[in-house]
Amino acid sequence: xxxxxxxxxxGLGPIGQAIAxxxxxxxxxxxxxxxxxxxDRAGKDLGEVLGLPRRLRIRVRDDxxxxxxxxxxxxxxxxxxxxxxxxxELLIKLIKKGLHVVTTCEELAYPIPxxxxxxxxxxxxxxxxxxxxxxxxxxxxxxxxxxxxMLTAPCSEVRRISATRVVDLAARRRSxxxxxxxxxxxxxxxxxxxxxxxxxxGLLQSTHMIAHTLGWKLDRIDxxxxxxxxxxxxxxEQIRVPAGAVSGIKQYARxxxxxxxxxxxxxxxxxxxxxxxxxxxxxxxxxxxxxxxxGIGGDAAxxxxxxxxxxxxxxxxxxxxxxxxxxxxxxxxxxxxxxxxKRGGKYVT
Amino acid sequence: xxxxxxxxxxGLGPIGQAIAxxxxxxxxxxxxxxxxxxxDRAGKDLGEVLGLPRRLRIRVRDDxxxxxxxxxxxxxxxxxxxxxxxxxELLIKLIKKGLHVVTTCEELAYPIPxxxxxxxxxxxxxxxxxxxxxxxxxxxxxxxxxxxxMLTAPCSEVRRISATRVVDLAARRRSxxxxxxxxxxxxxxxxxxxxxxxxxxGLLQSTHMIAHTLGWKLDRIDxxxxxxxxxxxxxxEQIRVPAGAVSGIKQYARxxxxxxxxxxxxxxxxxxxxxxxxxxxxxxxxxxxxxxxxGIGGDAAxxxxxxxxxxxxxxxxxxxxxxxxxxxxxxxxxxxxxxxxKRGGKYVT
Numbered sequence: 001x002x003x004x005x006x007x008x009x010x011g012l013g014p015i016g017q018a019i020a021x022x023x024x025x026x027x028x029x030x031x032x033x034x035x036x037x038x039x040d041r042a043g044k045d046l047g048e049v050l051g052l053p054r055r056l057r058i059r060v061r062d063d064x065x066x067x068x069x070x071x072x073x074x075x076x077x078x079x080x081x082x083x084x085x086x087x088x089e090l091l092i093k094l095i096k097k098g099l100h101v102v103t104t105c106e107e108l109a110y111p112i113p114x115x116x117x118x119x120x121x122x123x124x125x126x127x128x129x130x131x132x133x134x135x136x137x138x139x140x141x142x143x144x145x146x147x148x149x150m151l152t153a154p155c156s157e158v159r160r161i162s163a164t165r166v167v168d169l170a171a172r173r174r175s176x177x178x179x180x181x182x183x184x185x186x187x188x189x190x191x192x193x194x195x196x197x198x199x200x201x202g203l204l205q206s207t208h209m210i211a212h213t214l215g216w217k218l219d220r221i222d223x224x225x226x227x228x229x230x231x232x233x234x235x236x237e238q239i240r241v242p243a244g245a246v247s248g249i250k251q252y253a254r255x256x257x258x259x260x261x262x263x264x265x266x267x268x269x270x271x272x273x274x275x276x277x278x279x280x281x282x283x284x285x286x287x288x289x290x291x292x293x294x295g296i297g298g299d300a301a302x303x304x305x306x307x308x309x310x311x312x313x314x315x316x317x318x319x320x321x322x323x324x325x326x327x328x329x330x331x332x333x334x335x336x337x338x339x340x341x342k343r344g345g346k347y348v349t
Numbered sequence: 350x351x352x353x354x355x356x357x358x359x360g361l362g363p364i365g366q367a368i369a370x371x372x373x374x375x376x377x378x379x380x381x382x383x384x385x386x387x388x389d390r391a392g393k394d395l396g397e398v399l400g401l402p403r404r405l406r407i408r409v410r411d412d413x414x415x416x417x418x419x420x421x422x423x424x425x426x427x428x429x430x431x432x433x434x435x436x437x438e439l440l441i442k443l444i445k446k447g448l449h450v451v452t453t454c455e456e457l458a459y460p461i462p463x464x465x466x467x468x469x470x471x472x473x474x475x476x477x478x479x480x481x482x483x484x485x486x487x488x489x490x491x492x493x494x495x496x497x498x499m500l501t502a503p504c505s506e507v508r509r510i511s512a513t514r515v516v517d518l519a520a521r522r523r524s525x526x527x528x529x530x531x532x533x534x535x536x537x538x539x540x541x542x543x544x545x546x547x548x549x550x551g552l553l554q555s556t557h558m559i560a561h562t563l564g565w566k567l568d569r570i571d572x573x574x575x576x577x578x579x580x581x582x583x584x585x586e587q588i589r590v591p592a593g594a595v596s597g598i599k600q601y602a603r604x605x606x607x608x609x610x611x612x613x614x615x616x617x618x619x620x621x622x623x624x625x626x627x628x629x630x631x632x633x634x635x636x637x638x639x640x641x642x643x644g645i646g647g648d649a650a651x652x653x654x655x656x657x658x659x660x661x662x663x664x665x666x667x668x669x670x671x672x673x674x675x676x677x678x679x680x681x682x683x684x685x686x687x688x689x690x691k692r693g694g695k696y697v698t
Contacts (some may be wrong), residue, residue, distance in 0.1 A: 300635055327673070332562050333564035
């Protein structure tokens with residue numbers, strides 16, 4: 001086996017930490033640096049930040065880019081923000097430094113109107129440096145876009161794609177509960193919604209990925225967010241939602257083509273959601289009616305998919321790639337990883 | 350839009366016919382020739398063979414390769430046999446002629462011990478002529494291999510993959526019922542089994558595809574076939590199975606790694622099967638428990654997936670490609686097809 005893949009981690013929130021923990025367990029990968037702006041984490045040893053019983057002798061830096069010139073890494077793993085505009089400047093620096101980038105930034109999952117210029121800039125920079133940038137995650141990136149797309153492969157006609165993802169927030173991290181407004185009064189929820197503080201980012205990206213990949217020109221996409229009201233007091237380890245307060249959200253994207261509903265995505269994130277699941281319906285010939293009982297796990301799955309992308313990233317064409325362009329994604333194969341490292345930039349997919 | 354993709358069809362059994370019907374409906378594709386050895390079809394107009402109300406002015410040839418030198422085509426679509434050794438000679442001629450090939454030949458879905466030399470020969474010839482050969486279909490090729498693999502993408506660990514496919518043969522074509530031994534007495538079934546006349550071809554290919562893609566070295570694979578005995582008289586449009594006779598088969602592949610069962614494929618093909626479905630269980634972290642209610646349709650789906658592969662085939666690396674190497678497969682996008690035609694051999698995936 002050749003040398004290890006050197007990963008530089010940016011952002012050590014719950015997802016960033018989960019990715020770093022997986023990186024530590026993965027043969028052929030070595031963490032060379034870690035950065036996080038939060039005063040809770042910056043300055044500490046990475047082992048402590050990850051809740052490990054041992055020190056890793058990697059001090060979590062309190063800046064993202066001051067010492068980039070000294071960084072010797074192959075891949076940057078960026079898990080800082082859902083917002084493309086918040087990530088863009090750092091992404092360009094990382095690309096200019098010659099690093100491949102894997103990111104969980106939701107807005108990078110697929111170009112949508114308003115973000116296309118930023119995609120073009122990043123793509124141009126990445127192609128110039130012959131590196132690849134890939135956004136990945138369970139949602140967007142898998143459950144409500146790549147997987148539904150894959151499920152159209154056996155169809156000679158597709159009239160509509162519907163995906164419903166129901167997540168019980170009871171056991172999920174506090175920050176996700178907060179993003180879904182769990183625990184707020186209805187009044188507080190309305191204000192938070194107006195301020196853009198409750199919402200999942202990604203339904204528009206998923207909708208555009210599906211439509212564009214299948215060659216569908218959309219008339220319009222409607223996105224709506226509604227509060228779910230707790231029918232009774234809901235107590236979880238991390239949060240108490242009194243009856244009548246908000247337990248989470250239902251967020252919908254509805255895309256129309258020639259006046260017909262053609263993509264319908266329903267995301268339900270709330271405390272006490274019954275029958276958590278992913279359900280995908282391909283209304284086509286033949287139809288496919290697919291249920292994932294319990295749903296595809298959240299943060300752990302997003303961390304895993306980010307890691308599993310690494311060998312694919314190393315052999316992908318330079319530029320900004322989206323998940324629909326990558327060859328069949330699967331749990332990382334250690335020999336594939338080693339082969340990708342050996343190939344050293346000779347892309348094959 | 351540029352010129353159409355010229356397809357030459359070899360084999361017009363039920364699957365070959367279904368593919369040809371789809372090809373006729375697909376903008377950007379034109380059928381330039383068709384061949385079938387069966388006296389029922391050879392010599393007739395293709396429209397008649399396909400059961401269309403119109404002539405297509407394409408006479409179904411009664412040979413496969415005598416007039417290949419005159420053929421002007423881009424892609425050969427081969428749906429003649431499950432057996433690689435039966436297809437190999439023609440495949441080499443088609444490749445040498447400079448044609449891409451899509452085939453539903455099950456043994457080409459993935460190289461397994463015993464077939465690897467033939468794969469190498471075909472791969473060498475295809476690379477020399479810069480064309481691509483791809484085997485495709487629902488099973489093998491999707492339901493019990495590519496889709497289970499894709500479902501491991503969100504996992505940081507996979508301990509076992511199980512796939513169960515239950516197909517009610519009542520409404521399926523007579524040749525598939527025959528392959529499953531439906532209607533035979535138990536005695537006749539035993540003889541047909543010993544002679545190799547009842548079985549599905551593909552479980553070993555699927556098992557190897559899964560294991561090899563995930564980097565699993567297998568100790569061994571056990572494949573078994575059992576008859577299903579009709580509990581009562583079963584009447585279908587095409588066949589009557591008396592109580593006590595064979596209504597179909599249960600065929601299993603079990604693969605072991607370090608003594609542990611790691612891939613488990615169950616294919617149940619019988620008349621009167623209850624709750625037809627595809628069920629995939631990824632025993633991993635996180636686990637995924639996926640059910641496709643009713644199952645993924647058979648022949649129509651295999652024909653569709655073969656068509657949907659065409660744009661991917663045109664931009665794939667030359668050589669023998671397997672479905673796990675192709676970028677995310679989905680219902681064909683007409684613009685992708687046109688773009689692939691324009692690219693004319695400049696492969697991108």
